[in-house]
Every structure is written in structure tokens, then in C-alpha cells.
Amino acid sequence: MAKFLLVEARFYDHLNDMLIAGARGALEAAGHEAEVLTVPGALEVPGAIAMAAESGQYDGFVALGVVIRGETYHFEIVAGESARGILALTMDGIAIGNGILTTENEAQAIYRADPAQANKGAGAAEAAMALLKLQQKFG
Numbered sequence: 701m702a703k704f705l706l707v708e709a710r711f712y713d714h715l716n717d718m719l720i721a722g723a724r725g726a727l728e729a730a731g732h733e734a735e736v737l738t739v740p741g742a743l744e745v746p747g748a749i750a751m752a753a754e755s756g757q758y759d760g761f762v763a764l765g766v767v768i769r770g771e772t773y774h775f776e777i778v779a780g781e782s783a784r785g786i787l788a789l790t791m792d793g794i795a796i797g798n799g800i801l802t803t804e805n806e807a808q809a810i811y812r813a814d815p816a817q818a819n820k821g822a823g824a825a826e827a828a829m830a831l832l833k834l835q836q837k838f839g
């Protein structure tokens with residue numbers, strides 16, 4: 701059994717609840733433990749994962765959240781930079797699955813967050829588990 705930390709950017713409660721349910725379901729079905737840490741937004745997720753990874757308390761991480769385009773360029777910053785930060789940590793050897801949705805509207809986000817539909821939370825958890833296996837293989 702491994703211990704995973706779900707680091708959620710809680711910007712839209714109803715969407716995050718679905719993402720967490722999907723991710724938790726996939727991890728627990730595989731016999732792993734899941735704990736949740738909440739941060740204000742997607743830009744805080746990479747830093748939170750870096751801090752938690754440094755603690756040595758977790759084997760893997762799942763980044764969860766929703767970024768929905770608004771009126772300004774801020775969408776590009778939030779969506780792109782959170783993804784870039786997460787990828788940089790992954791390339792440092794930390795097992796992270798990225799389940800931060802970046803969508804044009806809420807309907808797109810609902811479809812992808814819903815465990816009964818695209819279930820992207822589970823997909824991110826599966827990716828984290830896959831990277832942990834690689835880490836254990838090559839570590």
C-alpha cells in the first residue's frame with residue numbers, strides 16, 4: 701500500500717468534490733491510502749506538492765482543480781504555469797498525476813470531473829500510480 705496526497709485547488713466546490721471522489725476511488729480500489737490537502741488555487745498546487753514531497757510523508761501526489769477561462773489573459777497564466785510547475789516536479793522524480801482541468805466553460809468541466817462521465821480525477825490518480833511504479837522500478 702502506498703500513501704498519496706490529493707492536493708486540490710478548491711476554486712469550484714462542486715467540481716472538486718467530483719474530482720476528489722474519482723481520484724480517491726481509483727486509489728482505494730488499488731489498495732492505496734489517500735489524504736486531501738486544500739490550497740486556494742491552481743497556482744498554489746506545485747508549491748504545496750513541493751513542500752509535502754520534502755516532508756517525505758507521501759509516496760505520490762494527485763493535483764486536482766478546475767481552471768475555467770474568464771475575460772482576461774489570467775487563464776493562460778493559471779492554466780499554463782500550474783501545469784509547468786507540476787511537470788517540473790515530475791521531472792525531478794516526484795510521482796504526480798495532473799487532474800487540474802482547464803476548460804472554456806463549466807459544462808466542459810462538469811463532464812470531465814464527473815466520475816460517471818470522463819472521470820478525470822481517476823485518470824490523474826492512475827497516472828500518479830503509474831509514475832510511482834516507475835520510480836520504484838528505476839529508483
Ligand SMILES: Nc1c(NC[C@H](O)[C@H](O)[C@H](O)CO)[nH]c(=O)[nH]c1=O
Pocket residue numbers: 709710711740741742743744765766767768769778
Ligand atoms: N481563476 C482560477 C484560479 N485563480 C487563482 C490562482 O490559482 C491563484 O490562487 C491566485 O492567483 C493567487 O495566487 N485558480 C483556479 O484554481 N481556478 C481558476 O479558475
Ligand SMILES: CC(=O)[C@@H](O)COP(=O)(O)O
Pocket residue numbers: 767768769770771772773774775778
Ligand atoms: C482562470 C481565471 O483566472 C479566471 O477565472 C479569471 O477570470 P477573469 O479573467 O475574468 O478575471
